[in-house]
Amino acid sequence: MGDPSRTIWLCRHGNRRDFVDSQWRDAGRPFDSPLSDDGFEQARVLGRSFVGDQVDHLICSPFTRCLQTANEVAGLIDKPMHVEHGVGELYFDEWFELPPKFSEAAALGRDFPRINTAYQSVIRPQFPESEDDAWRRTSHAMQSLLGAFDGNLLIVAHGGSIWGMVRSLLGVDKPDIWVGLCCRIALVQDGRGWTMTDNGLESADRSAARWV
Template sequence: MILVRHGQSEFNVIFGATRKDPGIIDPKLTDEGRRQAESAGHDLTGKGLKRIIVSPYTRTLQTADIIAGILNLPITIDSLIREHAFFSCDIGTPRSVLSQDWPHLDFAALSESWWPSDPETEDDVRARCRSFHKRMAGTHDWPEVLVVSHWGFIRGLTGHEAKNGEVLSFDPTAAS
């Protein structure tokens, strides 16, 4: 399967410069983040992808929607692949609002407040990563799946610290 970290967000810009939480809840992509998503979409053309699994945060939804538009792929929302809940940016948008903002996507599987109310531990994130890894290893179509997620989740799944918009391959059937 192929993993993409969301494009640069408003939070990423300020946090990158100050190393302090700027208090932005569920930030949107910047213009640069949208360009990164477009670039990823074009880079993935011809890779045989059939579907996208995306975290329900706005920055990942925007990234996936741009890529889906380029590749003409369906999108499935999965809160299991959300970011490591630690900063203000990891407070999500309620399902009812997401459904209004993204009427072409199905949020029915999410609870209204789908993000954790307390910060997660590294063990919490690793447990989510193991669960997703196991699920994907058991699917026949994993080579045709694009996963749009976050730095913390991708690091927990692969050990790699992905940059915004970075594309990487991951074989969930390989020994870990």
């Protein structure tokens, strides 16, 4: 497909309930915390910051905090959500005791009606991942999404997966980015390749990034 000029926005999810409530537990899915109350507000602020931008496709991780963040954004920009496992959290065994399991898009669509249930995730991460595995996976996910979708993409993901996707686009090991909660990192493609136009800090005054 390929568009000679396009923008990719990479946004981290909002604040997690387990970050603000030490008593929160979900015995079945302790790794999959929903958003906190302020996390929902961060997501709405993020969504409002995209009103007026030309977002052609909205893609998100299958983790609840990303689905909830993307859902708030989708409602404000009136776009469907495409659930892509390839942009999900890094599957390090120190973070997960068992491989994370998720409902399929059709089931998720009952809770999040804006999900495009016809979209099939391109990548299913393997557990466990090493750091190199994670960078390869997120790079593959980014390149696959660029091939699958025309136009400008808004991707709601995690700190680690955003880091990996920026590495892939810029071809650098340590990109100068700030991946705060509900940040807005922007990269623009032209005939010469990809250029970062917002590293997350630049958008702090007009997005929810100020919440850290």
